Amino acid sequence: EIVEAGGQVLLPGFVDLHTHLREPGREDTETIETGSAAAALGGYTAVFAMANTDPVADNAVIVDHVWRRGQEVGLVDVHPVGAVTVGLKGEKLAELGTMAKSQAQVKVFSDDGLCVADPLLMRRALEYSTALDVVIAQHAEEPRLTVGAQAHEGERAARLGYTGWPAAAEESIVARDCLLARHANARLHVCHVSTSGTADVLAWAKDRGTKVSAEVTPHHLLLTDERLATYDPVNKVNPPLRTESDAEKLRTALAEGVIDCVATDHAPHAVQDKDTEWSAARPGMLGLQTALSIVAETMVRTGLLDWRGVARVMSERPAEIGNLADQGRPIAVGEPANLTLVDPDAEWTVRGAELASIAANTPYEGMRLPGVVTATLLRGRLTARDGKVC
Ligand code: NCD
Numbered sequence: 001e002i003v004e005a006g007g008q009v010l011l012p013g014f015v016d017l018h019t020h021l022r023e024p025g026r027e028d029t030e031t032i033e034t035g036s037a038a039a040a041l042g043g044y045t046a047v048f049a050m051a052n053t054d055p056v057a058d059n060a061v062i063v064d065h066v067w068r069r070g071q072e073v074g075l076v077d078v079h080p081v082g083a084v085t086v087g088l089k090g091e092k093l094a095e096l097g098t099m100a101k102s103q104a105q106v107k108v109f110s111d112d113g114l115c116v117a118d119p120l121l122m123r124r125a126l127e128y129s130t131a132l133d134v135v136i137a138q139h140a141e142e143p144r145l146t147v148g149a150q151a152h153e154g155e156r157a158a159r160l161g162y163t164g165w166p167a168a169a170e171e172s173i174v175a176r177d178c179l180l181a182r183h184a185n186a187r188l189h190v191c192h193v194s195t196s197g198t199a200d201v202l203a204w205a206k207d208r209g210t211k212v213s214a215e216v217t218p219h220h221l222l223l224t225d226e227r228l229a230t231y232d233p234v235n236k237v238n239p240p241l242r243t244e245s246d247a248e249k250l251r252t253a254l255a256e257g258v259i260d261c262v263a264t265d266h267a268p269h270a271v272q273d274k275d276t277e278w279s280a281a282r283p284g285m286l287g288l289q290t291a292l293s294i295v296a297e298t299m300v301r302t303g304l305l306d307w308r309g310v311a312r313v314m315s316e317r318p319a320e321i322g323n324l325a326d327q328g329r330p331i332a333v334g335e336p337a338n339l340t341l342v343d344p345d346a347e348w349t350v351r352g353a354e355l356a357s358i359a360a361n362t363p364y365e366g367m368r369l370p371g372v373v374t375a376t377l378l379r380g381r382l383t384a385r386d387g388k389v390c
């Protein structure tokens, strides 16, 4: 089949280091099949499936199941993330080595949904990861500083009477983990950076040679705590939407490489878990099918990144961080390619009900966005074309 690509941008297939596919456990909100469709339509050729499933992906049986199911569906490479600790309460290290050597060959370990709070456990996880040559991706929030927190700690949360979630809850853990990673000579990846202070900590740690990488979500690049005024829990997310000056700093940090890449933190939730009062609503928002457009809006239209830069933050860097040899790089002649074709001038209107995910919790409902993914190819085979899964 010939794909007409005049006037379009050809990019290496996108790689998402942070996707919640909800299987096993919450197949009412997303499955590996529906999430893979959303990924292909969003231009992704590889996703890392987060470990906070039910049961938690803390052993080889579960990570292998996720890996095999991804292969069966065949729309995107699904790389399971292994949990750092057993269960989500995290008092004991999981068998990282068993998961790293399993069929799934787990390359990234995280407890997303809960950070590794105990510094001794984190130190041991980092030391173990160095021996295995895998990466620990820390969900960076000091849990005791976020008890009951509902929104970014600041004027707006105070006015609404919400317990605040301070920037220091994130920054203190990131600083601690950078120091521990340097001590263990380990690779640390920081999930969903949300504050300007975290960007400063990362710049400091990188300057002194720490092997740390970091991701920012599309929603933290675009949205701010101004959204609190809507009272709509679709805007509730971990970490919370911060201030405009935080978002501005995150955009610059991404452009300058202090933050390495964009990751969606695609977090599907059922209607009954979102369409409720703010305090009871689950945190998280959909991201796979809107990521490219939000990056086009916040980074390309503003002149902060050109399309070469988009390839770097959406594909090359995440592939390097996640140790994927066959993604995010130029291909040799004759080699089956992972590619995404984008029409940079086209626009589309987001409708949650029309997205491939079972859940519909997009914060961009009704928004008109630039950048349309017109084709995705996984190893030379079309997985999505003109808004339809192949
Ligand atoms: C995540 C989820 O729904 O799994 N939600 C989110 O707001 N990012 C869990 C988490 O990261 O806390």
Ligand code: ZN
Residues within 6 Å of the ligand: 112, 113, 139, 191, 192, 238, 239
């Ligand atoms: Zn998280």
Ligand code: ZN
Residues within 6 Å of the ligand: 113, 114, 139, 141, 238
């Ligand atoms: Zn959290």
Ligand code: ZN
Residues within 6 Å of the ligand: 018, 020, 050, 112, 113, 265, 267
């Ligand atoms: Zn997450």
